[in-house]
Amino acid sequence: MDVNEAIFMNGGEQKVISITRPMQVNAVHSLFSEDFHRKKVLNVADLGCTAGPNPLSVILIVKESLQRKCKALNCQPPKLQVYLNDLPGNDFNSLFKDLSRIGEDQKSDVLLPCFVMGAPGSFHGRLFPCS
Numbered sequence: 001m002d003v004n005e006a007i008f009m010n011g012g013e014q015k016v017i018s019i020t021r022p023m024q025v026n027a028v029h030s031l032f033s034e035d036f037h038r039k040k041v042l043n044v045a046d047l048g049c050t051a052g053p054n055p056l057s058v059i060l061i062v063k064e065s066l067q068r069k070c071k072a073l074n075c076q077p078p079k080l081q082v083y084l085n086d087l088p089g090n091d092f093n094s095l096f097k098d099l100s101r102i103g104e105d106q107k108s109d110v111l112l113p114c115f116v117m118g119a120p121g122s123f124h125g126r127l128f129p130c131s
Helices: 011-030 054-073 092-098 100-104
Strands: 041-047 079-086 114-120
Touching: 011 054, 041 054, 054 079, 054 092, 054 114, 079 092, 092 114
Parallel strands: 041 079, 079 114
Antiparallel strands: none
């Protein structure tokens, strides 16, 4: 599924996401070392994710990149745990309603479980536990 087909994005943010897509894909691929396939969970945080569908496009890029790489290496992908953070005034309800789109088009042969949580608060302080 093409990210632009799956989710409508605001013009300015869409441009930035499109420009940084190769960097995001390379970052995911760089995780694959000799022992990466032993990892059970990959944690991803989008700090300052904003309301709306744009954060979902980043999740899709990571998810699709993991699926492709794991299929190419014939390895089991880790579960994907995504933390979305923004100030408490963010409309997390609309964000979570759009999450169903992530699993709608599961064309990949590699099933990748994806778990998403919202973490309201300022990222200038501690949001998550140490371990």
